[in-house]
Amino acid sequence: MRVRSFVTVAVAVGLAATSAAACKSSGGGGGNNSSTAAPTGASSSSGGGGNGGGKTLIISTDLPLQGASADTSGDTNKMIQLYLDSVHSKAGNYTVKLQPYDDSTAAKGAWDDAACAANAQKHVANKSEVAVMGTFNSGCAAIELPILNQDPSGPMLMVSHANTNPGLTKTWDPGTPGKYYPSGKRNYARVVTTDDYQGSAAADFASQTLKAKSVYILNDNQVYGIGVARSFAAQAKKDGIKVLGNDAWDAKASNYTALFQKIKSQNPSMIYLAGIYDNNGGTLIKDKVSVLGNNTKVPMMVPDGFTGYPDEDKLPQAQGEYLTFAGLSSDVLSKVKGPGGTLLAAFQSKYHRAPSGSYPLYGVAAVQVIMAAIAKSDGTRASVTSQVLGGSGITIPKADSVTGKDIVIQPNSGDTTAKDITVEIMKNNTETFLKAQTVQ
Numbered sequence: 001m002r003v004r005s006f007v008t009v010a011v012a013v014g015l016a017a018t019s020a021a022a023c024k025s026s027g028g029g030g031g032n033n034s035s036t037a038a039p040t041g042a043s044s045s046s047g048g049g050g051n052g053g054g055k056t057l058i059i060s061t062d063l064p065l066q067g068a069s070a071d072t073s074g075d076t077n078k079m080i081q082l083y084l085d086s087v088h089s090k091a092g093n094y095t096v097k098l099q100p101y102d103d104s105t106a107a108k109g110a111w112d113d114a115a116c117a118a119n120a121q122k123h124v125a126n127k128s129e130v131a132v133m134g135t136f137n138s139g140c141a142a143i144e145l146p147i148l149n150q151d152p153s154g155p156m157l158m159v160s161h162a163n164t165n166p167g168l169t170k171t172w173d174p175g176t177p178g179k180y181y182p183s184g185k186r187n188y189a190r191v192v193t194t195d196d197y198q199g200s201a202a203a204d205f206a207s208q209t210l211k212a213k214s215v216y217i218l219n220d221n222q223v224y225g226i227g228v229a230r231s232f233a234a235q236a237k238k239d240g241i242k243v244l245g246n247d248a249w250d251a252k253a254s255n256y257t258a259l260f261q262k263i264k265s266q267n268p269s270m271i272y273l274a275g276i277y278d279n280n281g282g283t284l285i286k287d288k289v290s291v292l293g294n295n296t297k298v299p300m301m302v303p304d305g306f307t308g309y310p311d312e313d314k315l316p317q318a319q320g321e322y323l324t325f326a327g328l329s330s331d332v333l334s335k336v337k338g339p340g341g342t343l344l345a346a347f348q349s350k351y352h353r354a355p356s357g358s359y360p361l362y363g364v365a366a367v368q369v370i371m372a373a374i375a376k377s378d379g380t381r382a383s384v385t386s387q388v389l390g391g392s393g394i395t396i397p398k399a400d401s402v403t404g405k406d407i408v409i410q411p412n413s414g415d416t417t418a419k420d421i422t423v424e425i426m427k428n429n430t431e432t433f434l435k436a437q438t439v440q
Contacts, residue, residue: 056095057379058126059370061363062119062134062144065102067109068278072308073136075355076161076363079347080133083364083402086346092375099129103140110278116140120147123156130377130384131157131370133363137276138165139223145180145188154381155187157388159369161362164304164326165227166194169413172227186389189414191365191407192326193421193439195224198303199231201421201437202272202324207239209435210299210322212269214242218259218284220275220305221248228303229274244268251279260291270298276305277312286317295320308357313429323431325422330358331433332422333404340402357431358422364402369394369409389414 061080063073077100089096101119105112116135123132124147132148135141141163148156167176168188180188206212215236219229233243244266249256263271271288273281285300292298294317301322312318333340334354340361347355355361370384372394377383388394393411401407408417419439424431 055093056097056128057091057374058097058099058129059131059133059367059374060099060101060123060126060129062101062103062116062123062132062140063136064104064111064140064278065100066104066106068281068309068311069104069110069136069276071310071356072359075347075357076136076360078351079343079355079360080363080367082346082350083343083367086343087371091371092377094374094379096371096374099126101134103135103137110276111135111137111140113139113143116143117147120144123148124151124154129156130374130379130381131159133159133161133366133370135160136162136359137222137224138163138168138227141165141168141188142180142223146182149181149183149185149187151381155181155183155185155385156381157370157373157385158188159366159388160188160190160192161366162192162304162326162359163190163224164192164195164198165224166196166231167223167227169194169415172196185385186412186414187385189369189388189394189409189416191362191369191403191409191416191418193416193419194326195228195303196231197419197439198324198326198421199228199233199274200235201439202301202303202423203232203235203239203241205322205324205423205435205437206236206270206272206299206301207241210270210301212241212299214244214267214269215272216244216263216266216268216270217246217272217274218249219246220251220279222275222279224305225275225279228305229272232272232274232303241269249275249280249284253280253283256284256287257291260287264291268292268298271300273300273302273306275303277302277309281306281309282311282315285312285315285321289317295322304359307424307431308359310356313426313431318426319429321426322434323424323426324437325358325424326420327358327362327418327422328404328420328436329422329424329431329433330354330361332436333361333402336404338398338402338404339400340404343402361402365396365407368396368400368402369407372396 373387396407
């Protein structure tokens with residue numbers, strides 16, 4: 001009990017100072033976690049939304065709380081609530097409450113288009129809510145963002161801890177990013193880098209470290225998977241790796257034996273799976289090994305859509321696979337003195353385990369941006385958004401940031417200046433830090 005009390009007090013004191021310093025550095029004042037979906041409609045709390053003048057404001061999380069992503073999403077909510085408790089839920093003159101939303105369905109076991117669209121409408125309808133932390137999946141963000149952007153009392157701010165598709169903030173696919181901002185104003189930011197960097201860094205690792213001569217790419221035919229596959233393929237070609245194919249896998253298939261038999265005939269040096277584990281990734285990994293051999297014989301590499309899944313970690317066929325993560329892993333940050341390491345220690349003390357994956361800590365980073373924006377604002381959605389986009393932007397200095405370095409949000413795009421890519425290897429059922437890959 002003494003150990004737990006000491007760590008909890010330490011994080012409360014340290015992070016309370018962090019919050020105050022972060023808000024001050026951003027320009028001064030301005031006006032029990034749940035893992036279930038939020039209720040529909042307005043909160044009973046007073047304040048904010050489109051009306052302003054209140055003292056209690058709501059920030060939400062919008063995450064897949066069912067299916068394969070449930071563990072890392074649930075831990076993200078826990079980590080954020082632990083952080084809010086440590087800073088007494090204060091941002092400048094405002095008290096902030098957390099309201100989790102679920103953008104997944106039990107039937108799908110993953111994020112769902114209809115659930116994302118419905119959540120976006122609920123965010124707008126909840127008059128006390130001023131900002132959204134999320135989403136986890138880029139495809140869900142692509143659905144929600146235009147709805148939040150057209151909020152008549154906003155646009156309403158969304159800050160993601162995990163979206164990596166480039167098109168949400170910059171030209172990538174036809175119509176991007178403009179189609180996500182029909183009002184003509186930006187309202188989206190993120191605290192991790194994008195797949196044009198993640199994919200290229202993974203290809204550089206495949207060339208420089210794995211010495212791959214050829215690769216077969218499979219994508220899950222979703223916004224995120226297609227994007228990271230495209231980036232990996234482009235850089236692989238520049239690095240002299242022959243791209244033998246880039247095909248979509250069917251998430252509803254009962255097996256992928258025939259697919260890998262076709263791939264085997266081309267004798268690839270490695271396999272790159274671009275997508276999310278939720279889309280039948282376990283079966284895909286098992287069939288890859290059964291047909292092509294283990295990950296020592298034919299290396300397999302996956303992006304961050306496959307990180308943070310306990311079921312995957314336990315798969316014998318996943319051992320030896322290489323994973324990339326758009327950020328710094330919790331393994332690294334837990335060893336760094338500062339707010340991030342302190343918060344991870346507090347989580348370990350309270351829950352007797354580490355959080356699932358590395359994104360929960362980045363969820364807190366996104367909340368740090370939102371809290372700094374609230375502290376500078378007049379409490380309205382439009383004002384909160386304008387602190388992050390279109391003005392001077394938000395900077396959380398290294399000493400206060402849970403990521404161990406400055407969090408700088410570029411006000412013209414919403415992108416972060418940090419371009420960290422971590423390479424991990426699955427070893428002993430654990431995603432283990434291997435190296436920080438330099439982004440070219």
